[in-house]
Amino acid sequence: MVDSALPCSRRIGLEFDLPKFQLIHFVSPRRHKTHYTPLPLKIGDIVIQPTETAKLLGVMLDFKLSFRSxxxxxxxxxxxxxxxxxxxxxxxxxxxxxxxxxxxxxxxxxxxxxxxxxxxxxxxxxxxxxxxxxxxxxxxxxxxxxxxxxxxxxxxxxxxxxxxxxxxxxxxxxxxxxxxxxxxxxxxxxxxxxxxxxxxxxxxxxxxxxSDFETIDPQCRLVPLPAASVSVHIAATKDIARADLDRVLARGGTCIFTDGSGFEDGAGAAAVVAAGRGEGIRRQKHLGSMSEHTVFESEVCGAILALDIIADIPRLTDVDIFLDCQPAIVALSSPKPQPEQYLLAAFHAVLARILRTRRTRKIRLRWVPAHVGIAGNELVDYLAKEAAQGTITPLRTRIILFESPLPTSRCRCGGSESIRQAVGRGMEDIPAAHARRVPRHG
Incomplete structure (x- = not known):
C-alpha cells in the first residue's frame, strides 16, 4: 500500500480517503477473543484501528465470519x-x-x-x-x-x-x-x-x-443463415391456423409435424412427415427423465428431428414444419440468452448445414393447435409419448449433441419439485401443519 498504491495514486492525480478505511482481523471461530491481539495499521500519518465488524458491499463481516452482526x-x-x-x-x-x-x-x-x-x-x-x-x-x-x-x-x-x-x-x-x-x-x-x-x-x-448442467452464454453467436430461408407463421386464432393447414395440404406441399412430450416421468420428441414427399418418415428421440428435462426442450428437439428428415429427402425445396408450441417457434426464430440455449444453437447449426447443400430451399415454421382432431398432430403426439418411454430411431445426419446424454436443464433444476428434493428436511411436514385452521378475531 505504502510502496506502490499511494505513489501510483499521486502520479495519476487520485487520492485515497484513508480515514474511511476499515481494518478487521479474521480468526478461527474456535479461538477465543482474548487469544489474539489485533494490531493497528499505519499508513503515513494515519493509524487505522482494528474493529470487530466491517461493512463490505452491504454485508456486515465479523472477525469470526459467523455473520451474527x-x-x-x-x-x-x-x-x-x-x-x-x-x-x-x-x-x-x-x-x-x-x-x-x-x-x-x-x-x-x-x-x-x-x-x-x-x-x-x-x-x-x-x-x-x-x-x-x-x-x-x-x-x-x-x-x-x-x-x-x-x-x-x-x-x-x-x-x-x-x-x-x-x-x-x-x-x-x-x-x-x-x-x-x-x-x-x-x-x-x-x-x-x-x-x-x-x-x-x-x-x-x-x-x-x-451432474452436468447446460451453460447460458450471453454472447452466444449463432451460425448465419441465408436471407429469407426460414419464415415464421403464427396464426391469430385456431380457426385461421386450421385454414392455413388445409391450404398447405391442398397445394400438395410437404408437411412435417413435430411434438415434444413429458409422459410417465420421461421426456421425448418426435417428428413425422404427414403429407407430401417422404410421407411416413419419422424420427423419435428419448431425452431422459422429466426431473432433468422440460417439455420445451422436447419441442425444440422435435424441430431438430424435422431438419434431419429434411436432410433425408433428396431434392426437397419447399417444406412446412408444424409445431403446437408457440414459445418454441418464437425461440427458434429469434433465439436469446435463455435456458435450452444450446438446443437453439444446434437447430441453427443443422439448418445452416442443410441450406449449404441447397440454398434455394424454403422452410416455414407454422403453429398448429393441439388436440383438436388434426391427424398429423395426433400422430406425432403418439410418437412423442412413445419416445418419452424410451423409443429411439436412427438419424440421417450426424448430430453430435444427440450422441451423448443432454445436460440437465436449468429450468428443471429451478423447479419447485427439484427445490423440494434438494431442500429436503422440513418441507414434507408442511401440508399436515397447514391443515389446521387459523383462528381469527373480529
Whole structure:
C-alpha cells in the first residue's frame, strides 16, 4: 500500500480517503477473543484501528465470519419495516416489504445447510416473519407459526433461505466456460471430507449440482443463415391456423409435424412427415427423465428431428414444419440468452448445414393447435409419448449433441419439485401443519 498504491495514486492525480478505511482481523471461530491481539495499521500519518465488524458491499463481516452482526441488522430492519407498515391495510404490501428486508443479501450469508449451530438464523428471521404474518391474517398471538405461514401464503424462513442459495448455485452451475468461476465450480464437484469451501458446501447440500448442467452464454453467436430461408407463421386464432393447414395440404406441399412430450416421468420428441414427399418418415428421440428435462426442450428437439428428415429427402425445396408450441417457434426464430440455449444453437447449426447443400430451399415454421382432431398432430403426439418411454430411431445426419446424454436443464433444476428434493428436511411436514385452521378475531 505504502510502496506502490499511494505513489501510483499521486502520479495519476487520485487520492485515497484513508480515514474511511476499515481494518478487521479474521480468526478461527474456535479461538477465543482474548487469544489474539489485533494490531493497528499505519499508513503515513494515519493509524487505522482494528474493529470487530466491517461493512463490505452491504454485508456486515465479523472477525469470526459467523455473520451474527449481519443477521441482527437484517432482523432489526425487517422489524422496523413491518412495524412501519402495520397500519396499512394491504397485506400484499406488508408481505413484500417485510420479505425484502429479511432477505437482504441473504445469498452471501444465509446458513443453508441445516447443520448444528445454524438454526438460530432461521429463528431470528422467523420472528419478523411471524409478526408480519399475524398482521396479514389477523390471527391470535398463540397461533402456530407454520399455520400462519400457510394462510399468509409465504414460505417458512429456512425454506426461503435454502431456495435463495439453491437458485444462486443454479446460476453458478450454468455459467459459460469463459467465466473462471465455471471451472472452479466444476472442480468442486468432488466434495472433500475436511476443509470445504462455500462452493463445496453448496454442492454437498444440493447433490443435483454434481451432474452436468447446460451453460447460458450471453454472447452466444449463432451460425448465419441465408436471407429469407426460414419464415415464421403464427396464426391469430385456431380457426385461421386450421385454414392455413388445409391450404398447405391442398397445394400438395410437404408437411412435417413435430411434438415434444413429458409422459410417465420421461421426456421425448418426435417428428413425422404427414403429407407430401417422404410421407411416413419419422424420427423419435428419448431425452431422459422429466426431473432433468422440460417439455420445451422436447419441442425444440422435435424441430431438430424435422431438419434431419429434411436432410433425408433428396431434392426437397419447399417444406412446412408444424409445431403446437408457440414459445418454441418464437425461440427458434429469434433465439436469446435463455435456458435450452444450446438446443437453439444446434437447430441453427443443422439448418445452416442443410441450406449449404441447397440454398434455394424454403422452410416455414407454422403453429398448429393441439388436440383438436388434426391427424398429423395426433400422430406425432403418439410418437412423442412413445419416445418419452424410451423409443429411439436412427438419424440421417450426424448430430453430435444427440450422441451423448443432454445436460440437465436449468429450468428443471429451478423447479419447485427439484427445490423440494434438494431442500429436503422440513418441507414434507408442511401440508399436515397447514391443515389446521387459523383462528381469527373480529
Amino acid at each position: 449481519h443477521v441482527e441488522l437484517a432482523q432489526s430492519r425487517g422489524t422496523k419495516a413491518t412495524l412501519a407498515l402495520s397500519r396499512i391495510s394491504t397485506p400484499i404490501l406488508i408481505r413484500t416489504c417485510a420479505s425484502f428486508s429479511r432477505r437482504w443479501s441473504s445469498r452471501a450469508w444465509s446458513m443453508v445447510f441445516q447443520r448444528e449451530g445454524t438454526v438460530w438464523v432461521a429463528k431470528a428471521l422467523g420472528k419478523v416473519q411471524r409478526q408480519a404474518c399475524k398482521l396479514i391474517t389477523g390471527a391470535l398471538r398463540t397461533t402456530a407459526t407454520d399455520t400462519l405461514d400457510f394462510h399468509a401464503n409465504v414460505l417458512p424462513v429456512h425454506i426461503r433461505l435454502n431456495r435463495s442459495a439453491y437458485n444462486a448455485a443454479t446460476r453458478l452451475a450454468s455459467l459459460p466456460s469463459s467465466n473462471p468461476i465455471r471451472h472452479t465450480f466444476r472442480r468442486c464437484r468432488r466434495v472433500p471430507r475436511f476443509h470445504r469451501s462455500p462452493i463445496h458446501q453448496l454442492i454437498h447440500a444440493f447433490p443435483i449440482f454434481r
